[in-house]
Amino acid sequence: MYTVIGPVQSRTLRVIWMLEELGQPYDHVPALPQSDSVVQINPAGKVPVLIYDGTPITDSTAIMTFLADRHGKMTYPAGTLERARQDSLTQFLLDEFDAALWLAARHSFVLPEELRLSAIKNTLRWEFEKSQKQLIHRMGEGDFVIGDQMTVPDIILAHCLIWALTAKFRVIEPRLSKFLAQMRERPAFRRAVAE
Structure with a gap:
């Protein structure tokens, strides 16, 4: 299960959309950038943040690339x-x-x-x-x-x-x-x- 943190009216939309395309379940926490709950996870206070296996992953592109590689969809194989x-x-x-x-x-x-x-x-x-x-x-x-x-x-x-x-x-x-x-x-x- 993934947890996505950030409001949909931000780059968080990219991550939620990616998860929807992949058909993966997730929890969505619409915490605002720079809020205390976000800063505790990402000291920069930026969203989106993806929590996977207790580990926060930041930056929408890094998150989408991780998800694509992990699920083998919406990407071409590395090295091609x-x-x-x-x-x-x-x-x-x-x-x-x-x-x-x-x-x-x-x-x-x-x-x-x-x-x-x-x-x-x-x-x-x-x-x-x-x-x-x-x-x-x-x-x-x-x-x-x-x-x-x-x-x-x-x-x-x-x-x-x-x-x-x-x-x-x-x-x-x-x-x-x-x-x-x-x-x-x-x-x-x-x-x-x-x-």
């Missing part, structure tokens, strides 16, 4: 060229999509008001749109990021696109809009957001 491509696309999404959205969030409501730079969001929006064009050229031919198999980067991309729309970042590539619509229709996604 397909896994190298999967890992490369995962890093691209974290560097180009997730990082821009997180920096915009920090300058919107996370940082103390006197440290926020609202003008930076224009640059981040421009970078986000440029990154979409780069991603389209790296995606496979199928319905998912790499091709015909759903993998870890699919959840990261879908979550980032949802986050982008909430943050008023435009999704300019029709293929990405279609991808997001398909991902939102997945039964596992619907169960995850209903948590």
Whole structure:
């Protein structure tokens, strides 16, 4: 049994969605970041945290990779060229999509008001749109990021696109809009957001 800690309105959604896709049972504790209960488990106070066998695992991507490897689903085998491509696309999404959205969030409501730079969001929006064009050229031919198999980067991309729309970042590539619509229709996604 897994325990997932963090609210669904955060990167915790990625982990819950992954568990739903894998068909694995879990307990969900929607504790907020920086709350005492989270800091006791993760001194950084960040969510999500996955507890497995009494051990906390932090960072949504590390958690999803652990789950995919452990259950042998939603990933390509380690040491294969397909896994190298999967890992490369995962890093691209974290560097180009997730990082821009997180920096915009920090300058919107996370940082103390006197440290926020609202003008930076224009640059981040421009970078986000440029990154979409780069991603389209790296995606496979199928319905998912790499091709015909759903993998870890699919959840990261879908979550980032949802986050982008909430943050008023435009999704300019029709293929990405279609991808997001398909991902939102997945039964596992619907169960995850209903948590």
